[in-house]
Amino acid sequence: MNQLGLAVREDAVGNIFGSWEGSEAGLGAVGTGSHVDAIPFSGKYDGVLGVLGALEAISLLKRSGFQPKRSLEVIMFTSEEPTRFGISCLGSRLMAGIEELAQSLRKVVDNQNVSFLDAAESAGYKMDPKDLQSVFLKKDSYSAFIELHIEQGPILEKEGIPIGIVTAIAAPASTTVEFEGNGGHAGAVLMPARNDAGLAAAELALAVEKHVLESGSIDTVGTVGILQLHPGAINSIPSKSHLEIDVRDIDEKRRNDVIEKIRRSATEISKNRGVVLSEFKIVNQDPPALSDQSVVEAMEFAAKQLNLEYKKMISRAYHDSLFMARVSPMGMIFIPCYKGYSHKPEEYASPEDMTNGVKVLALTMAKLSLE
Amino acid sequence: MNQLGLAVREDAVGNIFGSWEGSEAGLGAVGTGSHVDAIPFSGKYDGVLGVLGALEAISLLKRSGFQPKRSLEVIMFTSEEPTRFGISCLGSRLMAGIEELAQSLRKVVDNQNVSFLDAAESAGYKMDPKDLQSVFLKKDSYSAFIELHIEQGPILEKEGIPIGIVTAIAAPASTTVEFEGNGGHAGAVLMPARNDAGLAAAELALAVEKHVLESGSIDTVGTVGILQLHPGAINSIPSKSHLEIDVRDIDEKRRNDVIEKIRRSATEISKNRGVVLSEFKIVNQDPPALSDQSVVEAMEFAAKQLNLEYKKMISRAYHDSLFMARVSPMGMIFIPCYKGYSHKPEEYASPEDMTNGVKVLALTMAKLSLE
Structure with a gap:
């Protein structure tokens, strides 16, 4: 249990899950989350917003007295950026059940010739190579997955629109x-x-x-x-x-x-x-991913309820959601970021925009939890 | 004194000198030498031949009972390769009295942000920045300087000629x-x-x-x-x-x-x-350097005496000799190397070719010592 009252667990490669059990915990959960790793010399919003924002959304729902039917889960994915092992979205790819990745991870090394298995073991993960398949998500684990993220492009800021609803990932x-x-x-x-x-x-x-x-x-x-x-x-x-x-x-x-x-x-x-x-x-x-219609509708509902203008858009950057889409209905919420900058220190999102994003995320999860 | 009976000293930046005092030690000495530092992933003949070969030439002259008139000196130059501080031939450039280099060395850092002065101090050199000019060679310190080196090109091997006599450095x-x-x-x-x-x-x-x-x-x-x-x-x-x-x-x-x-x-x-x-x-x-006619003639004399065919050629690679030419009459002796390879692990010169080079160097020095 962490201080939000979430049951915390991690899997064999370092994906971390925080779970708020719903009244019908047997149903597929509503998941949200992102990553906190970064490329060298990058900013501090890419990924991080989707993890801290998810915790804040859970906190908001708890404070409001909300009771989930489907469980709500926050996931912090491991190694979204390809910096160390040359493989992007390592955690979510593996969760999506890609057998070839589980095979290749047994051999992959970083540029210091440290193997993935040794690195994971020294980071404290139980690294039986035969165990990698245990990371694969069971079918219907999630009824929906939503990721909150900065746009990493200039459109929302330029058009003065606070919320982007992602319909596809490039x-x-x-x-x-x-x-x-x-x-x-x-x-x-x-x-x-x-x-x-x-x-x-x-x-x-x-x-x-x-x-x-x-x-x-x-x-x-x-x-x-x-x-x-x-x-x-x-x-x-x-x-x-x-x-x-x-x-x-x-x-x-x-x-x-x-x-x-x-x-x-x-x-x-x-x-x-x-x-x-x-x-x-x-x-x-990788193939592109389409957002699920039911998730898009829940995000639109949330934005309308909160009286926030939104724009349907595609994500040109890709995210853990690209892989979660293979095993769950998926959707993404974007917020504006300064000049569209990302992957560099100038990356920035305003507290107001982050607050809007968190509110849309919370309401979307609440709605999907009750469906 | 080292085991060859040479008096050894070093200067403020790490150039090392081994001296065999001649009967007229007041005259300018005959110098020879090269460097032993290397670029990453390189071979083991570039530079090293001119240091070990010089010691072997001295040994040969001692064994033969030769008595020098002018002193004979072996120099091992510091940092010929630009790997660490981005400046090639650091030792010989400074010996050549380049005032701007003495100035800039006070500020230069490596890619770990370690300054040249700190690096030199931690390597044990007395690094009073005001002392850098003490490395400058006094005029007429050397009556001649000769460097033995692998060709680093394919010409001698291809033409089957054992000795190259360098007339200019590019x-x-x-x-x-x-x-x-x-x-x-x-x-x-x-x-x-x-x-x-x-x-x-x-x-x-x-x-x-x-x-x-x-x-x-x-x-x-x-x-x-x-x-x-x-x-x-x-x-x-x-x-x-x-x-x-x-x-x-x-x-x-x-x-x-x-x-x-x-x-x-x-x-x-x-x-x-x-x-x-x-x-x-x-x-x-840097401007090109021409070999001195008197040194070229001594090298030709030596090759002829030893019955070794030679070719006059230019050096496309540059060497400490390029800078020694500014303060001393200069000449270089080349020997063939495998396929002209250099600056990579396949770099190779045969024991026979190295022996020929050492003999020409010894005889050239002996001749110039007596002039």
Whole structure:
């Protein structure tokens, strides 16, 4: 029990659950939650709002004397950001029952060569590798899942609308690429004798941008957020390069076409530059998720009751909700954030906007708990 | 005294000297030497051959009963590679009396924010900042300086020639460049709203290659060995990028023209992409060095005496000798290395080739000692 009177438990990989038992605890619960991990040099609202805001919503409902029928649960998902193990939404993906992930987690290591299993064990999780499937959610565990989040885009702020009701989450894909060349001394190896893995990476980064723009849709985005050279000395020709590429779209096929073009460019670049394309690995290539109509209606009901203007919108960033949607009816509540900034220190949401978001979340959960 | 009977001393920044006093110790000494530091993931011959080979040459002369007239000195230079403080040939540059370097060393820090002065002090060097000028070589300290080194290029091996006699060292220049943009979330910020500092860096890396190839000379080389993105997460648009660019040529003007073109490209890229060019800094831009005719003649004499074929050649890599040439007549002896590989683990020179190099060095020093 924590101070809100929630029964707290955690699963084998570090997802933490706080539960308020309803009068009909045998029914699927209404879940909410998000994550508190962050990428390097980021802000403090992405994810955190959806955890602290969920606790505040529970507190609000308790203070109001509300009695849930379906149990209410707050989930703090582990490792939503891909920073350490290169896998985003690790906790919610696993909860969604992705068998291949449970398999691959047995082998994955971070960039210090620490395995996921060792890291989890040293963090205190019971890490029997055979136990990873125990994290998979049972069917009908949740009758609904709602996540409160900052928009991470500029629309709500620009239009002066306090609440966004998410109807779909864009389809993300991550790809890692490695080129290898002969490297050598930056002074002694003449230009025609070079096969520079760094220049291959530079070309591919620009090709990613080109292919994304060619899609012709404003909804296609692509980013090379990681580009590393080896050995990384000013007087050494790069003998290896490593890129991590993020491509998203609300249209899955259009996104996959971009990835296919990037693959062809990587192959061409490797041929033209005489470097080896030693890896082209699609780490994840998730379908988009649609919010559930019943959850959307409950969010709309809550916003109207609270007299808050709302806008139906898609989420271009993805969230644990993308994976919760596979095992539960799902919906998301957005609030405005300063200039749409996210994943950088300037990220900010006002107390007033957060309060509005928490109220909509509380009322949505209350309504869904009684259905 | 070490076991070869050399009097050992070191200067304020860690250059180490081993001296065999000649019968006319008042005359300028004949110096030889190189360095033993290395870039990350490099080989074990670059520099090391010129230190261990120098000791072996001294040993050979002692065993042969030779008596020097001018003193013979072996120098192990500190920090030839720019790995830690971004300054190549730190020891020999300072010995060459570069006042600006003595000034800037008082402020320089490594990437862990450890200052050069603190690092030197913790390594045991007496680091009174006012003392840095004490490292400057007095005029006529050396009547000649000779460095034995692997070629770091493929020519001698390909042509089957055991000895290279260096007539000039190419002119190196190092430049650091930084771009800054707004960064942001890789899903939420649409393509037209981006100013991606990583893509600016990718474009500049390719522009370096283009401008080098435009020079039209096989002797112009340019390398982007370091390209770093910040914050370096797959789902974050790079808000900063940092490049380190190495450009070399045997023709100083041609090299400087390339750097000027790179500067113009950096400015154009920053304008086109809406990123800030927050740094374009030429860290060093050294003139080429010519070997001294008297030293070249002594090396030729030695090779002929030993019945070893030799080739006169230029050094495309640069060395401590580039700076020793400013304060002493200079020459370099090259030996073949496997496939011309250097600055990577495959770097290799055969015992036979090393023996030839040491013999030529010993005989050259002996001859110059008696002049």
